[in-house]
Amino acid sequence: MVTIGLLGCGNIGHLIVANTAGMKIAALYDRIPARARELASLCGARAYADFESFVEGDFDLVVEAASVDAVLDYGEQVLLHGKDLVVLSAGALSEKGFRESLVGAARKSGRKIYVPSGAIAGLDNLKVGRITGMNRLVLRTTKSPASLKMSTDRRMLIFQGKAADCIREFPKNINVAVALSLAAGQDADVEIWVDPAVDRNIHEIQAEGPFGEISIRVSNVPSPENPATSYLAALSILTLLRNLDNPLVVGT
Numbered sequence: 001m002v003t004i005g006l007l008g009c010g011n012i013g014h015l016i017v018a019n020t021a022g023m024k025i026a027a028l029y030d031r032i033p034a035r036a037r038e039l040a041s042l043c044g045a046r047a048y049a050d051f052e053s054f055v056e057g058d059f060d061l062v063v064e065a066a067s068v069d070a071v072l073d074y075g076e077q078v079l080l081h082g083k084d085l086v087v088l089s090a091g092a093l094s095e096k097g098f099r100e101s102l103v104g105a106a107r108k109s110g111r112k113i114y115v116p117s118g119a120i121a122g123l124d125n126l127k128v129g130r131i132t133g134m135n136r137l138v139l140r141t142t143k144s145p146a147s148l149k150m151s152t153d154r155r156m157l158i159f160q161g162k163a164a165d166c167i168r169e170f171p172k173n174i175n176v177a178v179a180l181s182l183a184a185g186q187d188a189d190v191e192i193w194v195d196p197a198v199d200r201n202i203h204e205i206q207a208e209g210p211f212g213e214i215s216i217r218v219s220n221v222p223s224p225e226n227p228a229t230s231y232l233a234a235l236s237i238l239t240l241l242r243n244l245d246n247p248l249v250v251g252t
Contacts, residue, residue: 008066
C-alpha cells in the first residue's frame with residue numbers, strides 16, 4: 001500500500017483524504033497548521049507544524065496540493081529526502097532552470113516526479129509529439145468573467161501567446177498549459193477567453209503532426225467545495241495514486 005505525505009490541506013487535500021482506498025495518508029503539512037490538524041482528525045495521520053519534520057516522516061511520496069510556490073520552495077527537498085513527488089501545480093515547471101534542477105534532484109536520489117493530467121484529457125496520446133514533433137499545438141481555455149474577477153457582457157480574447165508567457169499574466173491559470181507543453185515536448189500556443197455565457201472552465205486542445213490530428217474538448221465541473229478548483233483535476237490525482245501499485249498499466 002502506498003503511504004502518502006500530503007503537502008497542502010485545502011480543498012483537494014480534503015478530497016484525497018475522503019477517498020483513500022488503496023493508500024494511506026501518513027503525514028500532513030500546511031503553512032496554516034490548523035488546516036493540517038483538521039485533516040489529521042479525519043484520517044488519523046500526523047500533522048506537522050514545520051516542513052523539515054514533515055519531510056523526514058516515514059512515507060513513500062509527497063502529494064503537492066498547495067501552490068506553485070510550494071513546489072518551488074519544497075520540491076527538491078522532497079526528492080533529496082528519498083520520496084517521490086506528485087506535482088499538481090504544474091505551473092512551477094514552466095521555468096526551464098527550475099525544472100532541470102528538480103529533475104536533477106530526482107535522478108540523484110533515484111526518485112520520480114509525477115504530473116497528473118489535471119483538468120484536461122489526452123496527455124498520454126500527446127506524448128507522441130516528443131517522437132514525431134507537432135506542426136500545431138493549441139490550447140483554448142474559456143472561463144466565466146467571475147472566475148477571473150472580471151466584468152464583461154461579451155465573449156473576449158484576453159490572452160494569446162505561448163504557454164511560457166502565460167505565467168506572467170495569468171499565474172493562477174497556467175497549470176493546464178504547462179502540463180500540455182511538458183507532455184508534447186514543445187511550447188503550446190495558448191488562448192484564454194472570457195465568456196459570460198459559460199459557467200464551467202472549458203479546455204479545447206488541437207494538435208496536428210505526422211500522426212494525424214487530435215481534437216479534445218473538456219468542460220470541467222467545479223469542485224463541490226471550491227468553485228475555483230476543477231473536480232476533474234482532483235480526481236486525476238486520485239487516479240494516479242491508485243494506479244501506482246497496479247501491475248497493469250493502461251495508456252501510454
